[in-house]
Amino acid sequence: MGEFELIASFFADSGIARQDVIVGVGDDGAVLQMRDGYDLVVTTDTMVCGTHFFPDVDPRALGHKLVTVNVSDLAAMGAEPAWLSLALTLPSVDEAWLRQFAAGLAETADYYNCRLVGGDTTRGPLSLTMIAKGQVPRGRAITRAGAKVGDYIYVTGTLGDAALGLKVCQGQAQTSKKHQAHLLQRFHFPSARVALGQALRNVASSAMDLSDGLCGDLPHILRRSAVGAYIDVHKLPLSQALKDSCDQPVAFKMALSGGEDYELLFTVPESKRGSLDVLLSPYGVPFTCIGRITGATGKLELKAGEQPFDYQHQGFLHFP
Amino acid sequence: MGEFELIASFFADSGIARQDVIVGVGDDGAVLQMRDGYDLVVTTDTMVCGTHFFPDVDPRALGHKLVTVNVSDLAAMGAEPAWLSLALTLPSVDEAWLRQFAAGLAETADYYNCRLVGGDTTRGPLSLTMIAKGQVPRGRAITRAGAKVGDYIYVTGTLGDAALGLKVCQGQAQTSKKHQAHLLQRFHFPSARVALGQALRNVASSAMDLSDGLCGDLPHILRRSAVGAYIDVHKLPLSQALKDSCDQPVAFKMALSGGEDYELLFTVPESKRGSLDVLLSPYGVPFTCIGRITGATGKLELKAGEQPFDYQHQGFLHFP
Known part of the structure; x- marks a missing residue:
């Protein structure tokens, strides 16, 4: 050897x-x-x-x-x-x-x-x-188990870029040169939200990172916290590259089921919401409220504004 | 998934x-x-x-x-x-x-x-x-780097059993039923010397575990400690099963170059040698002095009593 x-x-x-x-x-x-x-x-x-x-x-x-x-x-x-x-x-x-x-x-x-x-x-x-x-x-780790009914659900950055980047890689999607560079960068060189994660110790009731897509990952928090959730797809943070490169149903699919974004998904109680901007904005990472925790244990409901959003989640499939 | x-x-x-x-x-x-x-x-x-x-x-x-x-x-x-x-x-x-x-x-x-x-x-x-x-x-971990010239070299248990057990497994060695059971046990279900390792914190100047055979592993201590060593092959602790199952040259080969014994190899300064029996005997694991650390940096010398022992070490080869 x-x-x-x-x-x-x-x-x-x-x-x-x-x-x-x-x-x-x-x-x-x-x-x-x-x-x-x-x-x-x-x-x-x-x-x-x-x-x-x-x-x-x-x-x-x-x-x-x-x-x-x-x-x-x-x-x-x-x-x-x-x-x-x-x-x-x-x-x-x-x-x-x-x-x-x-x-x-x-x-x-x-x-x-x-x-x-x-x-x-x-x-x-x-x-x-x-x-x-x-x-x-000691005792300050954020787990998946602390989400409570009424908490607000947030994600950092934008969703779906890495999944579209993979498609670009595989020749299954075309886009402008500039967007292509952005999407490939997001797929090949993702960022871990380290500083922001530490700041969340003061505000988040639960957190996890997004590796298998929002619809694949959020249920882990729901299960461990024994709660439900709704997400408003109109609030999903989508990059300009994603919006310009696919039509809306595909963009939603990338954001909801695409893996490997490595953004943070976290929940914040009503009482801590006011301090979020002050606490998190120094890190320069955007964060967006996309829904709320509900009492419908284990159920993840998708909405488009006030309407139910009909969507079949298929887990992010590692190739081949 | x-x-x-x-x-x-x-x-x-x-x-x-x-x-x-x-x-x-x-x-x-x-x-x-x-x-x-x-x-x-x-x-x-x-x-x-x-x-x-x-x-x-x-x-x-x-x-x-x-x-x-x-x-x-x-x-x-x-x-x-x-x-x-x-x-x-x-x-x-x-x-x-x-x-x-x-x-x-x-x-x-x-x-x-x-x-x-x-x-x-x-x-x-x-x-x-x-x-x-x-x-x-804090600060009490035993490393490979602390051996000093004049320290005594010890091993726990017996050496070479696992290597012969592997040969029995492969049908390359025969022995009595009782010995076979012992050797296979040593190969398939080795022990980690956990309690004894902790006791060594008070006496050992260096330590490592034997996974690649004595002649493969001891040089790591010699390198990290910038020292040499001699080993007296007549002092190698051999089990009755090993001694009964092969002639002496093969037994030495198993003990010197056979892997996967997971016994501890450690060095003890002269000043601590007196307390070894009292400190280690409660653990019920035999330990044997097999040689000494020398100033011949990086050199591992094998002896048979007072005579040089001629031996070509070949590293333990993982099959195939």
Whole structure:
């Protein structure tokens, strides 16, 4: 396994130095200094070649996305990201590919102030598992379980861009050059709403990140919180690129069922609504109220203004 | 991915309940309450079908081993295991297989007082990544970097049993029924030396666990500590089963280069040697002095008593 140990060297200095890393890559495990009075938050996401990405994906984008999807889970819990571990399974050693992948990983880890502290490299079909660890003041993590009847439902950013970006990638959608660049950027290089997630600790009753589309993800909050919800599709935040590139039914479909936006979905009680603008606007990320929590446990109702909106949700299907 | 979400339910209650799990399986991430004044220790191990295990392996044994190899890394750092995450990639859903695997995982997690707190389930070629998290009093983790010239080198238990067990499995070695049972047990159901690892915090200058064979693993300590070592092969602790089942050269080969023993390898300074018996004997795990740390940086010397021992180490090769 000599060559596989060598690979570890590609990742040994990934991301910024952190003084709280007592032991990093190269021992039986990483030793990490937690802040007293903080809880540890841990997330895990696997990306399998052929299920979650195309074999010919840009390895830099892949490194970026692997970090982002994990950090996004931490953001949704209001945690501050700190440390990453990587379990990398490779069929063979392609140095050029690995350097690009490691570069994408390192620059994204840097961006989120994270450090790669360990992992495992093995031989097998191409697959990437990342484990992200963050910290949150004790008892302050935002879960999916706190939504209450009457709470307002918000999302950050715009919805559906990544799903349309995937279609552009696959040659299934055409649009202007400028819009195409925006949509591909949103698909290949999504952002995790880390700072905003931490600000939500003071206002949100529940939160999660949007990876499987609004209609796929919101039911998780409804189930864990034992509530229902309605969404007004006219309020869905759609980018100009999305609106210009498809007609309204398709735009709604992208926004309601398209995956991989990595925006935050969160609920806010009436009493905290007044402070939202003051608290969140410094982060420069738009946020939009799209509906409310109801008492119809487990039921997600779609409306178009005052009218019911007839829609069949089909889960975001990973290709093929 | 409905069926894959269902799978998560197999693992939802794996392992004993722990009061320090604030949020477990089913949210964006797990929220875990760290003890103030403790460092976090994190390890990751991947097992790929065809590289690390046979496709027809007993799934219960596989669940057991996945937990054990990870917990063993924590043990080697002197940490107390606490929480496990599982990234499970499956080609399809085989409920009977999954139930057995989950049972093996749960009973082993229980044994080590660990709780499965989250993970990810994806479709793809069979592969298992576990992330184990433990706690160690601040600054007290044992690393590979602390060995000093003159320190004594110890191992726990006996060496080479798992490697011979693998050969028995493959039909490449025969032995008595009783010995066979012992060797297969050691290969399929290894133990992690958790309590002893924690006791070592008071005496060991360095430690690691033996997964790739003594001659493959000890050089990691030598490199990280910038020292050398000699080992006396006559002092290697060999089980009766190993001694009865092969002639001496093969027995030495199993003990020196055979992998997957998951015993601890550690170094102890002269000044602490006197307290070893008192400190370690309560744990009921034998430990044996097999050599000493030298100033010949990076050099591992093998001796048979006072004579040099001629040996070509070949790394433990994962099949095929």
